[in-house]
Amino acid sequence: MKLKNQHIKNSDLIYKARNFAFEAHAKEEQRYGEHAYSKHLSDVFLHLISMGYSEPEYLATALLHDVLEDCPNVTRLEIKNLFGIDVLNNVIALTKLSNGEPNYALLNKFPVAKAVKIADSTANLGQGLLEKNSKSAKYIKRFPTYQQQLRIEGEYENLWNAMAERIIVYEALVLV
Template sequence: MDWVAQARALASEAHAGQQDKAGHPYIEHVARVAAAIRDDDMAKAAAWLHDVVEDCPQHAAQVLAFPAPIRDTVSLLSRHSAADANQYYARIRQHPLALKVKLADIADNAHPRRLLQLAPSVADRLRGKYTAALAALGGRIQPTAAADPAPSRLLQLMDAAQTLTALADEANVSARNGQDAPHPRRAALLKVRDIVLAELEAQMTPQTFVIWSDMYVQS
């Protein structure tokens, strides 16, 4: 049985007529998430189905026909599977297939091209949502007995990097006076920002760091 083809067919049926926040066919987002997953048919099938249970309840029963790894992954990806966000992300982080699909989902939703299509207030709200999700999912697993960095610690580092970047940009704008050389205050702020980024990169998995930095950090 080609479960990927079956999942694609069900997703196309379930999401028919739905649109994303920018007014595009919702199935385009689902297809991009599935396309981002390679060499793992169980995860790719789950990616096609990742929003069916939550967003298309009339089709949820059809997911039961799929193998357990796919069913379990899709179930975990539904917000209804957990009492709150902390439990939701904790469960996903402990499940390799669900984590793979969720990170591909966030990467597509958080892509700058997609966020630029939205109203600034909506884009800012979603950046905050995705930042919190990446902090919960993206702590690098330590090889020793040391605990993984807490999401709150990652959020503090993320906020510091974003603030330093914004201050550096403000310094550059306010100090423009025809000089070709970068303004000293901006250079200093970016230097400190880069130290924060290095610490953040050391504490996050590479994939989650890249997704987050694409949203926020500019040179």
């Protein structure tokens, strides 16, 4: 797999998003298991890179994907002004509805957000493997719904397959 390294090297947007997201989540003292929440953001970011999605919009969205949901002092206007309307729309699409469910309509409208959602779920499953916790069971339970609501044949197949493989490993190692 060839990565488009020029996207990573040449994007101040990615570094700005990283710093902004890490700081916003640190202010909330949010944790990811035993780790600072920045580990989760890094896991999603690195998963996208490993799957070949290194364009700045994907990576900035990955880093910022939880800021509206988890950081009450972060505003939509702030994200728009700092990162642009496309990243803002992706982050809005990734923000759960008031009932705690994903916003499938917006995820389908914004494909970059959809890719980040799949990578986010895969990263959460990976953390569940490391911690041997049952929290990941909700991602396994939601996987058929995610596929039904979001999967389009030929779109992000490598991400869907990676998530399916992670589920198989999780079920084999954790649910025994």
